[in-house]
Amino acid sequence: MIQIDIRLKGISHSYGTHKALDGIHLEVSQGELVALLGPSGCGKTTLLRIIAGLIPLDPGHGQIYFGSEEVSTWAPQKRNAAMVFQSYALFPHMTVTENIEYGLLMRKKDAASRQRQVSQIMEKVQLTSLGTRKIQELSGGQQQRVALARSLVVNPDVLLFDEPLSNLDEKLRVAMRQEIRSIQKESGITSVYVTHDQEEAMAIADRIVIMRDGQILQTGTPREVYEAPVNRFVASFMGECNFFEDAHSVTMCRPDTIRLSAEGTEEGTVTWIEYLGSIQKVKLVWHGRELIAEAFTKQVKDYPFAVGDSIRFDFNVSEHIRLQQ
Numbered sequence: 001m002i003q004i005d006i007r008l009k010g011i012s013h014s015y016g017t018h019k020a021l022d023g024i025h026l027e028v029s030q031g032e033l034v035a036l037l038g039p040s041g042c043g044k045t046t047l048l049r050i051i052a053g054l055i056p057l058d059p060g061h062g063q064i065y066f067g068s069e070e071v072s073t074w075a076p077q078k079r080n081a082a083m084v085f086q087s088y089a090l091f092p093h094m095t096v097t098e099n100i101e102y103g104l105l106m107r108k109k110d111a112a113s114r115q116r117q118v119s120q121i122m123e124k125v126q127l128t129s130l131g132t133r134k135i136q137e138l139s140g141g142q143q144q145r146v147a148l149a150r151s152l153v154v155n156p157d158v159l160l161f162d163e164p165l166s167n168l169d170e171k172l173r174v175a176m177r178q179e180i181r182s183i184q185k186e187s188g189i190t191s192v193y194v195t196h197d198q199e200e201a202m203a204i205a206d207r208i209v210i211m212r213d214g215q216i217l218q219t220g221t222p223r224e225v226y227e228a229p230v231n232r233f234v235a236s237f238m239g240e241c242n243f244f245e246d247a248h249s250v251t252m253c254r255p256d257t258i259r260l261s262a263e264g265t266e267e268g269t270v271t272w273i274e275y276l277g278s279i280q281k282v283k284l285v286w287h288g289r290e291l292i293a294e295a296f297t298k299q300v301k302d303y304p305f306a307v308g309d310s311i312r313f314d315f316n317v318s319e320h321i322r323l324q325q
């Protein structure tokens with residue numbers, strides 16, 4: 001297959017007077033999966049729909065390239081991009097096979113190649129045994145798999161995911177995101193994946209794009225945006241943090257870098273404990289300010305504490321991350 005990259009240059013979009021996207025520059029490499037992550041209303045869906053061609057790009061509001069082709073004004077069908085939605089958008093009265101075959105029929109493929117391509121894809125997403133079932137006879141996870149198969153079968157150059165897992169329960173979401181990740185890697189289709197779930201983005205993406213108010217704040221690998229966030233917003237969006245501020249700078253540390261131990265040189269008072277199985281979250285007051293720490297439950301067994309106790313801990317200031325204000 002031919003792998004293509006996606007390049008977005010200076011994309012802007014307004015709904016009436018509201019500027020939903022403001023000069024977005026982004027490159028997605030061949031075979032890469034990039035997640036667009038940000039709070040509700042930051043412009044993720046608008047950007048995805050512009051890439052798909054479902055929202056036309058106004059003249060002078062940027063350019064979109066798929067490989068060496070500028071596709072900015074192309075109709076959605078011509079772009080050969082497939083979308084996977086949270087609402088599945090399947091035909092309920094048709095069988096699994098018919099749903100998957102639909103895109104090939106529209107492209108006027110002959111019966112033999114339709115059958116071959118449909119059965120290959122059904123095997124890949126483990127639907128072979130469910131081919132004759134109607135959509136309403138499937139679970140949410142199985143329906144999502146049909147949606148994925150239906151997108152893959154037409155051999156798209158680009159896969160666009162719009163919060164595909166948000167209708168599923170937690171366990172299924174985790175299983176499906178691993179499946180999507182491995183199918184995407186195996187097929188090597190350049191992909192953009194919209195989510196507002198930071199953990200999902202970290203698990204699935206090669207790189208994460210953090211957006212706010214129609215702009216990109218940071219782009220990086222999951223590790224980069226978690227461990228080296230550029231500012232407070234990105235730091236907080238990627239996980240809990242303790243901020244330290246003086247007149248000249250802001251630094252932060254993640255809760256797991258505060259080490260609770262009887263030998264610790266600092267001392268605080270425990271105000272709150274959240275038991276989460278293998279780890280426990282602990283709030284403590286230290287020199288009049290609140291810190292959030294995290295400890296492995298097996299370590300807590302060696303150094304037990306309760307709310308109201310005085311607790312010892314260490315944190316290494318040299319490990320703190322310096323932020324732009």
Ligand SMILES: Nc1ncnc2c1ncn2[C@@H]1O[C@H](COP(=O)(O)OP(=O)(O)OP(=O)(O)O)[C@@H](O)[C@H]1O
Nearest residue numbers: 015018020038039040041042043044045046047196
């Ligand atoms: N059709 C529309 N008409 C007017 N405003 C819109 C329209 N669609 C989206 N918006 C506004 O544009 C901004 C960006 O919306 P968009 O749907 O792209 O955000 P999002 O990051 O995908 O949010 P969510 O996570 O809630 O889906 C929001 O402020 C939204 O209210």
